[in-house]
Amino acid sequence: MWWRWCWLCLKMIYKLFCCTISLVFFCFNVLWFFCNLAIPWCTLTLVAICVASKFVKLQRSPNEKRLLSLLNTPDDWPNYWPIANRGAGYDAPENSQAAVKKCLARGYRNVLLDAGITACGEIVIANRLTLERAGLTGNLSHHTLHELQQLSITEQHPMGSQYDRESVSTLKQLADFLEEQNMPPTLFLHLQDTSALMIDQLQKFMAANETFTQRTVVISRSPLAIYQLRKLRPEIICGLWHESYLSLSILKSSTLITSIYGAILRNIIAPVIGISVVFLNKEEFNLHIGDLWRNVGVRPIVYMVNSPNEKRYFQKTMKTQYLTDSLRSEPHLLMKA
Template identity: 75%
Template sequence: MSYWRWLWLALKMIYQLLCCSVSLILFCFNVFWLFCNLAIPWCTLTLLIVCIASKFVKLQRSPNEKRLLSLLSTPEDRPSYWAIANRAAGFDAPENSKAAIKKCLARGYRNVLLDAGLTSCGEIVLANPKRMNVAQQSLDELQKLNITEYHPMGSQYEPESMASLRQFAEFLDAEADQATVFLRLHDTSARMLDQLQKFMTTDEAFTQRTVVISRSPLAIYQLRKLKPEIICGLWHETFLSLAILKSSTLVTSIYGAILRNIIAPVIGISVVFLSKEEINLHIADLWRNVGVRPIVYMVNSPNEKRYFQKTMKIQYLTDSLRSEPHLLMKA
């Protein structure tokens, strides 16, 4: 008798489990149906409103497209405009240094990207934040350091102190007036943007030769709202390396479309820096179609450089100019 009683209880439990499972499946189905009928149309409507609103709040991309082209192109006496020297070719000479900039110009390459940070006393300096925490030190403390000591070949160069933005601008006027500067902001605080805007307002020559780069669309929007004459670029981090974005082509496409067709026109960027792992001919054309010039980072191999020059026809950011095809062919 006990055996049949336990069997009955087991069957009863299995029946209740099946009923609960069916109820859970029906509940999930109803939630999905509600989402499809209510949420998706509202999301679509919201996206449409955002697209329309972006047409009214967007900033002018560049006050003078000819000025942008003159910065990125090259005179006939220059061998190449493809390469942009990261930290003034930091593998070849002390990074973010005047000596490195002089070396780039001597080789015939005028496009340099430099790091900018804000000191504790509110001065903008040229420094790599991964190597030195400038936010915790004053300008006087930083200028006591010899930045050439941090480079493997630093003994080949004269001692040099870290330059403030004002000192750097004076150096450009005196010794490197042909250089085009991509100034990458690592600090996007309101204090940094205010200091940069004030400086660029007082130094028109520096503004004319500089493209300001930031990873923050909001920072670019705020800076160009203060001074629309500034040409800005977006540093696109490798967000698409996240598994949640790579797992779906649809999500990746939507993310890219929002970035290109809504964010880029609103903040008024002129160039975008993209990782070499996340670019192809199609993506490059999509950026060009919205009036933004794509630039690839980081490209150091000679074969990769030939590929981006000959096939992609895109400028690239490099740590070293010694591997440039132009220089290798000369050698």
């Protein structure tokens, strides 16, 4: 009897072997067929990704009109171009209420501020540089709110003596401060932390503060963080902070790879996560790149632009808004001087 079982096992192994060989030959024939048709595998992969992205992409921000109203040209044309990085951190203590107040007093309404999260789960307006200047180590997430509010962010600034002592603000304190202003600014909130806790706390805060949400554009380096945030709150306007191509070694080796990477970023990632603005390095920006982003419905903004000549170039030739550390070097102010 045992020999019959052995015979059945051998037959099963033989059939399995034959099926495996058939599958290998089938795959080989398919590969040979596509190669003879000269269809690059990378093209097939991109087509598959494009098809898949149609099923997972988020709706473009329904607040396009609100975005245009936030960034639209005001009556005072020169003040439209600059976005004050960290509240124009060269002119006043960065990420401070005093810096925002100075921007508004000058007539500039576009302000970018950094946001991080503490060890106790509180969103604060600060970055790692603030800690380093105060002699603290590690990220904001390594310190509690009580520790951070013991610091004076004005003392470490070169022009800090001109301002009253100010501690690190929470997001709630910033929102209350902006609400008190006669003409609240358009706030670009740059997330320095993209953890799940940060996304959860931010979406809860913005859900409970509609007025703040209406005037805020959330900026992040992480497409995944933007996707998660907009999936929870589609009404939030978001932007992508794009690092320099030169920072990625693989992109230095080939113009083709750089082009493919840019196409994926613009035509797949941007529609999937539903961004409205993108921050690009000034050294890698030109009219063609600007048009490519505008064609997919995304407004390009360049960083960092501090020279008066560069500012004039982006105003007159590129017609693109820019991020700057100082508002004292605006061309129209120097021309008046």
